Amino acid sequence: MTTTYQGRAPKGNDQWAYVAFDVPTGVQRISVETSHDAAAGILDLGVFGPSGFRGWSGGERAGFTLSAADATPGYIPAPVEPGSWSVILGPMVGADGGMAWQIDVTLHFGDPLPRAPYDLLPGSLAGRGPGWYRGDLHLHSVHSDGKRTVDEIVAAARQEGLHFIATSDHNTSSTGLTWRGNVPTDLLVINAEEVTTRHGHWLAVGLPQGEWVDWRYGPADQGAFESHARRVHSLGGLTIAAHPLTPAAGSFWEFGLDRVDALEVWNGPWTLDDAANIAAWHVMLCLGKRVAAVGNSDAHSPADAVGRPHNVVHATSLSTTAVLDALRLGRSYAVESAAVTVDFTARTGRAVAGPGEELPLSLFDAVDVTLDVTGAPDSIATLYTEWGIMAATCIDGSGRGRLHWRGWGKASLFARAEVRRPKPASTTLDQLVAITNPVWFYSAQLPPYDVERRALFHTERRPDGSWSSMRPLPGAGAGAASFAGVQSSAAGMADGSVVVLGIALDNSLWLTAVRGSATLQPWQRVAGPDGATGFTVREADIAAFPDGTCQLVVTALDGTTYHQQRRADGTLPGFRAVSGFSAKSRWGATKVSVTAMPDGSAQLLSYGTDGAMYHCVRGRDGTWTAWGRLAGYNGGATFSGPALAIAGMPDGSSQVLAIGLDGMVYHQQRRPDGSWTGFRPPRGVTTPTMGASAIGIAGTPDGSAQVVAVGLDGRIWHNVRRPDGSWTPFAQIPGPNGRDPFPAGQVRITALRDGTTHVTAVSAG
Incomplete structure (x- = not known):
């Protein structure tokens, strides 16, 4: 018996239509066929019975059949x-x-059919204790829009060297009911579903076989997602926001992160979408949000490689419970293939922590962070904290490399690492090889005085060498006692004021002006290119010019470098991208600094995307010279490191300060004729060289240069390079009470015409 139903759907995506029909006793099979105007749109398809969900195929199929004995993939074989x-x-x-559609529903009568059995998936594999296990959590089969059977997925996972997989078909639980005599004994299979709403996709991983999660809701249905996520958690499962920033209809994540255990920051082959995911995830980490990062293949067809990328998880056993517990805590890293292995640890004293773990620290404890990599030839390993890039190193053709950084642990909330190959991908200038979850730094010990964490402070050094009291800058919001952020920069103006840039905790860029302890201008959020609101940056610097203007240089979260000039009346005309090696390209950078020269030109210093240090000049007329690469220390081809700064001098020279990959401070001078003296390390406090995690330098009217640095002990230190090239010893800058050391994570310095220097620092209490 066949019944035909017809209708027309209006224009739009967020809509559902239900075609009801009655099934009398004696029907053993239901068959449905659909047709629609394909030029007008897509028709997703599914079915519900008296007891609820019975199947879904989305837009992959034009029809289905189901009975107790069998069903079209995506549909549940059970009695009608x-x-x-x-x-x-x-x-x-x-x-x-709109779009016209037609449905033909056929009811088949007959004798009762035997119900199709299925095997239960084991919750663990015997004999597999604590260790690192590789797995892919996002795989599609013929039960949704994939082209592989579950047997073919298992075979591909074995070939890639995986230890576990999760089958996660769109909006259906039928995949978990397909295991009949084919459950692998050497591979842990975790049941999952990709919950595919019209407002973002999420993976419900670790569901009991046959358990289904609804998808028919959006952000306007208050509490709907949270309710389903709570149910997944109650079943022992994991919730993962899948490809959250993919700019495709229905894919962009709109539900917030309150009930999300992890973000899928890497989905299949590396693209610009993945780079955006990582940038957004990093901002969340800076805000203290502990959400794990995962990478999965999202493989659909045989052309999609299973396990590329995949996660490497440190679990107490190869079991569903242990793997999901480890993923929830972030005790994992993601790699492009099974050829890549990463060992990422942070140590202080006898305490050791890896990804997803906490390292207990006292206030001024030093911490050693080490990344050992194998299987990543011709790549660059980089260490990040919320302060940005702290260290980087190149890995040669052998694929083996080590990155080590020693710093003051409590200056940061966390440390994480990435390995990238400087080779263009389809939409990016590089390729991700590996990314770790962060090690979190924890301490219950407070500073010796009340310092709000990540607050922006400032102090002045008078011409006689004495210091004013370290004090916080007022916040950007009404009633905010201080500005909370991750970075600052300052420019001393000809009128004696200081223009300050601050990067807030959410990576937004703000600007204010002060004179002494007085605020001359409230904080103003700086718009992006073409006036874009919501502009976020990871690096920013500012320089003041004799005509009352300032020049701002920033690197956006995607690495693009932008420049603009703040007019003498305080208006901002807008950012423009800085050209790269050709006029049509954009300059990509990880760190950037700018300084003003006596002739009205500006000099820019930058670490490019290849990790090397570059320099260029912006003339008074707005033209730019080509980027030139600086030689390294002691004859090295390049200089690389986590921090840099540049200062213009009255005689037309400029002085460069940088931290090398060894964590030591280096200095060199660019002569007025454009030649360079070469890098040399200034002497440390009690050692031949000075170790630091942040630096700043400013040229003063008498021809000397003043240097500030956050030492490896977490304190701010200051010294002076005299005009004759000699250095004063480093001396500690006191905190707000004038005695105790000031725990800082970032520091900058600028000079005024009267010889006063102004220091800004972000606290790390």
Whole structure:
């Protein structure tokens, strides 16, 4: 018996249509066929019975059949219950006139059919204790829009060297009911579903076989996602926001992160979407949000490599419970293939922590962070904290390399690492090889005085060498006692004021002006290129010019470098991208600094995306010279490191300060004729060289240069390079009470015409 139903769906994506039909007693099979105007849109398809969900195929199929004995993939093989059924349609219509559709429902009568059995998936594999296990959590089979059977997925996972997989088909639980005599004994299979709403996709991983999670809701349905996520958690499962920033209809994540255990920051082959995911995730880490990062293949067809990328998880056993617990805590890293192995640890004293773990620290404890990499030839390993890039190193053709950084642990909330190959991908200038979850730094010990964490402070050094009291700058919001951020920069103006840039905890860029302890201008958020609101940056610097203007240089989260000039009246005309090696390219950078020269030109210093240090000049007329690469220390081809700064001098020279990959401070001078003296390390406090995690330098009217540095002990230190090239010893800058050391994570310095220097620092209490 066949019944035909017809209708028309209006233009739009967020809509569902239900076609109800009654099933009398004696029906053993239901078959459905659909047709629609394909030029007008897509018709998603599914069905519900009297007891609830019975299957979904989205837009992959035009029909289905189901019975107790068998069902089309995506649909549940179970007895056909008499009662009210509904075909669910999900029209995604682009045509203004809507989309016509037709459904033919056929009911088949007959004798009862035997119910199809299925095997239970084991929750663990015997004999597999604590260790690192590799797995892919996002895989599609013929039960949704994939082209592989589950057997073919298992074979591909074995070939890649995986230890576990999660089958996560769109909006259906049928995949978990397909295991019949084919459950692998050497590979842990975790049941999952990709919950595919029209407002973002999420992975419900670790569901009991046959358990289904609804997808028919959006952000306007208050509490709907949270309710489903709570149910997944109650079943022992994991919730993962899948490809959250993919700019495709229905894919962009809109549900917030309150019930999300992890973000899928890397989805299949590396693209610009993944780079955006990592940038957004990093901002969350800077805000203290402990959400784990995962990478999965999202493989659909045989052309999609299973396990590329995949996660490497440190679990107490090869079991569903242990693997999900470890992923939830972030005790994992993601790699492009099984050829890559990473060992990422942070140590202080006898305490050791890896990804997803906490390292207990006292206030001024030093911490050693080490990244050992194998299987990543011709790549660059980079260490990040919320202060940005702290260290980097090149890995040669052998694929083996070590990155080590020693710093003051409590200056940071966390440390994490990435390995990238400087080779263009489809939409990016590089390729991700590996990314770790962060090690978190923890301490219950407070500073010796009340310092708000990540607050922006400032102090002045008078011409006689004495210091004013270290004090916080007022915040950007009404009633905010201090500005909370991760970075600052300052420019001393000709009128004696100081223009200050601050990067807030969410990486937004702000500007204010002060004179002494007085605030001359409230904090103003700086817009992005073309006036874009919501502009975020990871590095920023500012320089003041004799005509009352300032020049700002920033690197956006995608690495693009932008420049603009603040007019003498305080208006901002807008950022423009800085050209790269050709006029049509954009300069990509990880760190940037700018200084003003006596002739009105500006000099820029930058670490490029290849990790090397570069320099260029912006003339008074707005033209730019080509970027030139600086030689390294002691004859090295390049200089690389986590921090740099440049200062213009009255005689037309400039002085460069940088931290090398060894964590030591280096200095050199660019003569007025454009030649360089070469890098040399200034002497440390009690050692031949000075170790630091942050630096700043400013030229003063008498021809000397003043240097500030956050030492490896977490304190701010200051010294002076005299005009004759000699150095004063480093001396500690006191904190707000004038005695105790000031725990800082970032520091900058600028000079005024009267010889006063102004220091800004972000606290790390």
